[in-house]
Amino acid sequence: EAQVTQNPRYLITVTGKKLTVTCSQNMNHEYMSWYRQDPGLGLRQIYYSMNVEVTDKGDVPEGYKVSRKEKRNFPLILESPSPNQTSLYFCASAPPVGRSHSDEQFFGPGTRLTVL
Amino acid sequence: GDSVTQMEGPVTLSEEACLTINCTYTATGYPSLFWYVQYPGEGLQLLLKATKADDKGSNKGFEATYRKETTSFHLEKGSVQVSDSAVYFCALRGVSGGSYIPTFGRGTSLIVHP
Numbered sequence: 001e002a003q004v005t006q007n008p009r010y011l012i013t014v015t016g017k018k019l020t021v022t023c024s025q026n027m028n029h030e031y032m033s034w035y036r037q038d039p040g041l042g043l044r045q046i047y048y049s050m051n052v053e054v055t056d057k058g059d060v061p062e063g064y065k066v067s068r069k070e071k072r073n074f075p076l077i078l079e080s081p082s083p084n085q086t087s088l089y090f091c092a093s094a095p096p097v098g099r100s101h102s103d104e105q106f107f108g109p110g111t112r113l114t115v116l
Numbered sequence: 117g118d119s120v121t122q123m124e125g126p127v128t129l130s131e132e133a134c135l136t137i138n139c140t141y142t143a144t145g146y147p148s149l150f151w152y153v154q155y156p157g158e159g160l161q162l163l164l165k166a167t168k169a170d171d172k173g174s175n176k177g178f179e180a181t182y183r184k185e186t187t188s189f190h191l192e193k194g195s196v197q198v199s200d201s202a203v204y205f206c207a208l209r210g211v212s213g214g215s216y217i218p219t220f221g222r223g224t225s226l227i228v229h230p
Contacts, residue, residue, distance in 0.1 A: 109158060110159050
């Protein structure tokens with residue numbers, strides 16, 4: 001089954017304790033992205049990656065890191081989490097640019113993070 | 117840059133009522149337009165899309181027409197069901213400098229009562 005998976009689905013942690021949220025897709029997509037969803041603010045893009053070893057900042061990259069060493073994986077790293085990073089996080093993937101301008105993104109089920 | 121504006125929610129309707137969720141956009145060139153739906157506790161999934169002016173996307177009784185003259189992509193359904201209760205996101209995919217640039221609206225919550 002074609003899918004985007006995220007782990008963990010729920011995480012409660014404390015300020016300053018480094019954490020990683022994993023994201024994996026099995027559709028051979030070049031493009032991957034991370035979003036956070038907050039009430040009243042909708043979806044905001046954190047980082048995205050056009051291909052392996054290529055990453056770029058989205059609208060709200062502060063406090064986050066990503067890496068893209070393999071096509072299928074795109075982990076989100078919080079080196080020193082703070083309470084304002086409490087949010088619902090989504091990973092997404094999409095087919096490569098140029099194949100079809102109209103191709104949609106496929107989203108993971110979300111990770112609910114609470115930073116105390 | 118590109119932007120998407122959609123109506124504030126929540127929208128509260130009774131079952132079998134008509135639904136319209138407004139969406140307008142600003143973009144350079146000719147973007148593709150999408151509606152995504154997020155059911156409670158789940159990620160976003162594509163509901164429908166349109167790739168060029170005057171195209172109509174449809175799925176599960178929902179429709180939206182790509183109106184370039186008014187830069188709009190309003191979501192409509194003639195008779196909503198309780199199971200349609202969800203958050204709906206309007207989105208576009210533009211092309212800027214050859215990169216894939218997705219832009220989302222803030223989402224509109226729909227609550228349908230029996």
